[in-house]
Amino acid sequence: MNPLLDDPSLGEFFRLNGLPQPQPHVRLDDYWQGLAWQQRDLGGWTLDSLADALVSFMAARNDPAGSPVRLCSLQILAGQAKDGTPETQDLNFLPGDVVCIVGPTGSGKSRLLADIECLAQGDTPSRRRVLVNGLEPDPEWRFSSEARLVAQITQNMNFVMDLCVGDFLCLHAESRRLDDPRAAADRVLAAAVDMAGEPFAAGTPLTQLSGGQSRALMIADAALLSPKPIVLIDEIENAGVDRNRALRLFVEKGKIVLLSTHDPLLALSGSRRLVIRNGAIAKVVEASPEDRRYAEELARLDRGMATLREAIRRGQAPAEVWPGLGF
């Protein structure tokens, strides 16, 4: 194997490995011959190991991480409660479904999310089985995190990388091998700013984002850039994120969203809600027209809260924007 080192994306390979950039139109053998022995010695390189490293680098680019299947349905076959009582109902989710999971702390909401994450096959405490497109999933998927179908957003997550928002999103877009990573990054940023309430820019360092901005960026990225067809959300806290807009973004992208929440606005915004009790799905409630009216009213109140929050931060009196309380 003696490839031409002309691909512009290889520049990053040589940079990251601390090797000199190849001259134009040079082949690997000639590049190797031109390296001083100190440069070869630096990474413990041999011609073979360098060729192999190049193949790895290109393979990651040409074969982007993605979902192993096109997800048409996700089924959860009934398992059992903590005391062994069987669950009564199988569930079937379709792309665009937003399913809310409610129940007291410790009731088993996280267990349900974890069963879906690991594509449980009757081998978790709940004994539930998860089917993908009506079939038992390929067991191999359990042993490769990149083959997993699930993206997660939890309250414990933070951005930790020392990069600015724009560069980070580009890196994520490049890992998906999108044709125009910069444009994809811009779309995610725009969607995130739209949700966050408080604007931030491509040049803002990830680690300086506020709680609400981080959450908005995680949501926009999971909706627009992540290849995972299922999104598991463990509570989107009310940190100034427009939660309805966040859910709409997932629905538009055809994701299946499972959302564990204590927030009535979110709980009523789904197409269905699962009530968890003692480790089992005790009740499945389809959203009624009345639920939707409640959700709309709560959303209106939520917007009022946002306006009030903004006004108070600007130094205004609450009655200036929300006189209706009538004190």
Place this chain on the structure above:
Amino acid sequence: MKLITLAGPPSSGKTSIAIRTLQLLREEGLRAGVVKFDCLTGRDGERYRAAGLPVLSGISGNACPDHFFVSNIVDCAAWGHEQGLDLLLSESAGLCNRCAPHIRGLYAVCVLDNLAGVDTPFKIGPMLKTADLVVITKADIVSQAEREVFAHRVRQVNRKARILFANGITGQGAWEIGQLWRDAAEDDELTGGRLRFSLPSAVCSYCFGQTKIGHEFQRGVVRRIEIPGLETGGEQEQAQ
């Protein structure tokens, strides 16, 4: 007996992952033990003992830990056989990232944590590049996007390895790791076997205990940093 090498930067979660996984395998009836190679002092031996796993601890002290590993692994494996182990895990911290303890034909695992920078997979070197399984820890506290980018970076360096996210505190992922370890190769051919990557020659005076600073105290192969505009005596020299 299966012999598995487990390597990764200090504090990446190697011991926690190992304990979680080996406990599950023990429940499945496998007799598992550990040899832990440390450079200075280490208390991981106690953690393994507290978890009820037979353990052998080695401190490399003045020697390079990977040299120490390769000079001792045959005897450690003999100890494992004597103990009647089905699986011996050799855990060592990668210190300078130049070397790797991985052995051709035996299952090789690298543990990295997701809090490390995006370029870290390129800095880790052969213990990542030559691994069969890459376990990424601490991913529960970073964003999904960072997980995906980090996994991609790992794949850019090692396209053949399996990548698994695992949590040493909750034990999530340990079952999957255990199933992979169950299928690891036996250690029959250790003597005469080969490391996957060469270990560097340690032949400067500091390798032999010199502590004084300055050109006149340097012997053997000395590599000089290149400083623009400053004559440092070339990139490499044979000091007398």
